[in-house]
Amino acid sequence: MNTFASICIDGVAYGMILFMISVGLSVTMGLMRVVNLAHGGFAMLGGALAHFGMAALGLNFAAAAALAIVVVVALSAPMERLLYRPLYRMGELQQVLATIGITFLMIASVSYWLGTSILEIRLPSTLSGAVNLGFRTLPADRVFVIVIGLIVIGALYLLVERTRFGVKLRAAVDERDAAACLGIDTAKVFSRTFALGAALAALGGIMGAGLLPIDAYYPLRYMVLFLVVVAVGGLGSIAGSFLAALGLGVLDTAARYLAPAYGTIFFYVAMIVILGWRPHGLLGRTES
Amino acid sequence: MKATLYGLCAALALAVAPLAGASADTIKVGIIAPFSGPFSIYGKQFKEALEVFVKDHGTKAGSHEVEFIYKDSTGPNPDVTKQVTRELLIKDGVKYLGGYVFTPNALAVAPLVTQSQTPTVIFNAATSIITKKSPFFVRTSFTLPQVAGPMADWAITNGIKTVATAVTDYGPGIDAEKTFIKEFQAKGGKIVDQIRMPIKTTDFAPFLQRIKSDAPNALFVFIPAGPTAFSFTKAYSDNGLKAAGIQFLGTGDVDDETTLQALGDAAIGIKTSYSYSAAHKSALNDKLKAGLAKLHPDSDANFATVDAYDGAYVLYKMIAAAGTDGPAAVKSVLGMSWESARGPVSIDAHNRSITQNIYIREVAKDAQGKLENKEIATYKDVPDLGQASK
Amino acid sequence: MSFAPRNARLRDLALLLGMAVAAAAAYYAFPDNLAFATRVIIMMIFVLSLDFVLGVAGITTLGHSALFGAGAYAAALCAAHGWSEPVLGVIAGAAAAALVALLSGLFLMRTRGLTLLMLTIAVTEVLGELVNKFSDITGGADGLDILMGPIFGVLKFDFRGQVGYIYAACALLLVFAFLRVLVASPFGLAARGIKESPARMRAIGAPVYWRLVAIYAIGGAVAGVAGALSAQSTSLVSPNVFDFQLSADALIMLILGGAGRLYGALFGALVFMSVHQVAASVDPFNWLFIIGALLLAVVYVAPAGLLSLPDLVKRQLRFSR
Numbered sequence: 001m002n003t004f005a006s007i008c009i010d011g012v013a014y015g016m017i018l019f020m021i022s023v024g025l026s027v028t029m030g031l032m033r034v035v036n037l038a039h040g041g042f043a044m045l046g047g048a049l050a051h052f053g054m055a056a057l058g059l060n061f062a063a064a065a066a067l068a069i070v071v072v073v074a075l076s077a078p079m080e081r082l083l084y085r086p087l088y089r090m091g092e093l094q095q096v097l098a099t100i101g102i103t104f105l106m107i108a109s110v111s112y113w114l115g116t117s118i119l120e121i122r123l124p125s126t127l128s129g130a131v132n133l134g135f136r137t138l139p140a141d142r143v144f145v146i147v148i149g150l151i152v153i154g155a156l157y158l159l160v161e162r163t164r165f166g167v168k169l170r171a172a173v174d175e176r177d178a179a180a181c182l183g184i185d186t187a188k189v190f191s192r193t194f195a196l197g198a199a200l201a202a203l204g205g206i207m208g209a210g211l212l213p214i215d216a217y218y219p220l221r222y223m224v225l226f227l228v229v230v231a232v233g234g235l236g237s238i239a240g241s242f243l244a245a246l247g248l249g250v251l252d253t254a255a256r257y258l259a260p261a262y263g264t265i266f267f268y269v270a271m272i273v274i275l276g277w278r279p280h281g282l283l284g285r286t287e288s
Numbered sequence: 289m290k291a292t293l294y295g296l297c298a299a300l301a302l303a304v305a306p307l308a309g310a311s312a313d314t315i316k317v318g319i320i321a322p323f324s325g326p327f328s329i330y331g332k333q334f335k336e337a338l339e340v341f342v343k344d345h346g347t348k349a350g351s352h353e354v355e356f357i358y359k360d361s362t363g364p365n366p367d368v369t370k371q372v373t374r375e376l377l378i379k380d381g382v383k384y385l386g387g388y389v390f391t392p393n394a395l396a397v398a399p400l401v402t403q404s405q406t407p408t409v410i411f412n413a414a415t416s417i418i419t420k421k422s423p424f425f426v427r428t429s430f431t432l433p434q435v436a437g438p439m440a441d442w443a444i445t446n447g448i449k450t451v452a453t454a455v456t457d458y459g460p461g462i463d464a465e466k467t468f469i470k471e472f473q474a475k476g477g478k479i480v481d482q483i484r485m486p487i488k489t490t491d492f493a494p495f496l497q498r499i500k501s502d503a504p505n506a507l508f509v510f511i512p513a514g515p516t517a518f519s520f521t522k523a524y525s526d527n528g529l530k531a532a533g534i535q536f537l538g539t540g541d542v543d544d545e546t547t548l549q550a551l552g553d554a555a556i557g558i559k560t561s562y563s564y565s566a567a568h569k570s571a572l573n574d575k576l577k578a579g580l581a582k583l584h585p586d587s588d589a590n591f592a593t594v595d596a597y598d599g600a601y602v603l604y605k606m607i608a609a610a611g612t613d614g615p616a617a618v619k620s621v622l623g624m625s626w627e628s629a630r631g632p633v634s635i636d637a638h639n640r641s642i643t644q645n646i647y648i649r650e651v652a653k654d655a656q657g658k659l660e661n662k663e664i665a666t667y668k669d670v671p672d673l674g675q676a677s678k
Numbered sequence: 679m680s681f682a683p684r685n686a687r688l689r690d691l692a693l694l695l696g697m698a699v700a701a702a703a704a705y706y707a708f709p710d711n712l713a714f715a716t717r718v719i720i721m722m723i724f725v726l727s728l729d730f731v732l733g734v735a736g737i738t739t740l741g742h743s744a745l746f747g748a749g750a751y752a753a754a755l756c757a758a759h760g761w762s763e764p765v766l767g768v769i770a771g772a773a774a775a776a777l778v779a780l781l782s783g784l785f786l787m788r789t790r791g792l793t794l795l796m797l798t799i800a801v802t803e804v805l806g807e808l809v810n811k812f813s814d815i816t817g818g819a820d821g822l823d824i825l826m827g828p829i830f831g832v833l834k835f836d837f838r839g840q841v842g843y844i845y846a847a848c849a850l851l852l853v854f855a856f857l858r859v860l861v862a863s864p865f866g867l868a869a870r871g872i873k874e875s876p877a878r879m880r881a882i883g884a885p886v887y888w889r890l891v892a893i894y895a896i897g898g899a900v901a902g903v904a905g906a907l908s909a910q911s912t913s914l915v916s917p918n919v920f921d922f923q924l925s926a927d928a929l930i931m932l933i934l935g936g937a938g939r940l941y942g943a944l945f946g947a948l949v950f951m952s953v954h955q956v957a958a959s960v961d962p963f964n965w966l967f968i969i970g971a972l973l974l975a976v977v978y979v980a981p982a983g984l985l986s987l988p989d990l991v992k993r994q995l996r997f998s999r
Contacts, residue, residue, distance in 0.1 A: 366912050371714055378838055392820060
């Protein structure tokens, strides 16, 4: 029983981090149909800037995190206009090549600027250490991640279901051309969504730094992980990403508790089974 | 007539002698390490260490000028490594080689260095079997068994009776685990759990929770240096093992000086065994650190630094003794002992690996409030323990 | 696709001859860099196999290194267990990789697009884990080092890498000729048809699924040849043959050169590896800047790959008149 509870808690915490980083990717891939392999780069940039804010500028955690997210959003706007917009019309292979190129440039920039060692992000003392839940303790930063993750998904739900932007976003994802015909400025929706995705990635990178440490090669290390979550969840589906991230997180954690000798085999076999059963992901839309 | 002849010869000899003394031939040494990619920290540490060495000892070894040529191995890529080694040997005409961070890379070049009779100093790769693969390999780093054995002994001596081991599930991890368990059990200790963690693990909470429920006196861990070691060490305190009184014993890979500060105060109290700590108190170590600080103020001296520095020492000694004669060069350093920045060291005459002191260190705050690996116990003259059993 | 078979065949023969001449020229021009040249050739074979699978037949895969690795380990295990003749090892490698491709293809070819992409990655990861697990057989993370015997029992691998280079170059020419013939054949036409529109192909009665499995298996065999050659020239195989980075690099090289025409594979591999070699010797710390910029330049200027540059230039000249 104890192990079961542990698996759930640790799995959910892990899953939340995966969700926060991957949800932006799912939305942008579903909306713009761009294979954006540079998404992990935004998470890394967020983490690197937060590290810089704390280590070099002496800011506290909250200020550094806020600064990092703002800077990443500011960077994403010109990137979307200059680099990504031409990609919308191009084929998948070109998108893969270009976004890999962008990833390489991000990695090269960060390693030039901050070196190749780990860029740690010190959480404030209230968030370090452990929280006693009675039958076991949970690291405080995991609790924090779970809370933030729930806030994020709640906020996203409100944004997508209850705001005008959300309506336009859903329309553009479902039927891009029809939406454009109805007067929705799809270009604006795209750039706003892209900025949102980048912001979420940056947030996820900062929050997840305890688990997925930030260093210059972060995007290459974890790119596959984020793609798996997005593919299993289904492109364009926020709820799908949430389910996939939590499910995979719990599954991977369970495997590590119960059968560590088989490592990541369980994770990938699960992925193969799920995608075999539902090729468009758990909640993905079939391509029109 | 004869006197004139002799006189002429003597005069010629005298005329030529200064030229002979002055004509120092240049011997090239190829250094192969990752200079790009996620492991480029090794290349950087090696290069900086060699720069400090050259500053301290000059560019001459004996009567020969020494020139270092650096080539990028890009990471654990034996095909690339073999290619650049071949290029160094054929194109650049190097007579000595140094570097080699990863075991497969070293193994791949073994036939090349044997065939070309090129003495090769291993600056890092830590598997015992490497020096067996070619009689021209000399190692100045360490091996996992060499480091893990003393930790087991220290544990028993300090009242630790039960241990749970957790290692990364691949060669070096298994080596460390086997040696630790063998030594620990031989001295009466009990192993309550043996965990092998997949290489790609990012979330160590399950393993640490499992250890926590095992409730041993201590855990023993090996994880290769880098982001995963960092995550594990953080997770140790985050999951309350520190508070539960389970001591952290590990190899120095988890807290080498380039990642130590990043671990933060949560790392205080963890104990690791290793061949080098930047906090080692000796004049030579201070000199090394000062030299490094002068050339590269932002760098931290760690095991890679001293392994390369000592590697250069061995290379210079070989060059001075034997010039371009490979077999003679290796022979000249067998059994050689000297004082290094890490302590007294020697090259084992049988297995050509380094015999050195292994230190048990504890993470503590130094006088400036920064974290350091404070040496709390010393095991003298530990040979490569992995050779004995194989 | 020309319908004047004789002209096309003559042209292909001439180009093949040209390749042989170029290989010989490289042999004499770069006698000290044969190790690098051999690596480039092995990569060319690997990217050719990817071009066949992806460029011609449209199977999107980021898991091609699974087949490369299967070939490498098969060849190495052959040598480790007494059959150290290299050509035998290559055949074993091709067969093993074809088998892996066939078995995985049976379920992979039922999917498309991003799903297929992710599944190919999953297969590679699982294979890599298995290799690590069964370290008693495979040597685990430290790798399995092998001693290669002489080719056909006569030609020993020499220190300078001359024999190795010629061996690899011959393999490249054979593989290229084979693929060229295959692509120009009705089988190849069917593959192109499937890439353009599987629905239409089904409508005319072509067994799309089984064709795709066959294509994947054949492509796999070629990738296995590349893997076997790599293991033999390094005389060691280690789990890095299953690296995701390898699949990604091959994809980059293919798109860089231009997918679908086989020549793009050769060109892309040559350019990418040469740039890496030069940049690494100048400043290895910052080579990612150069390659990142190169990739972006190619995508925005010549999206169909470097091979399309001559056409682009021609079109520019025509417009500017």
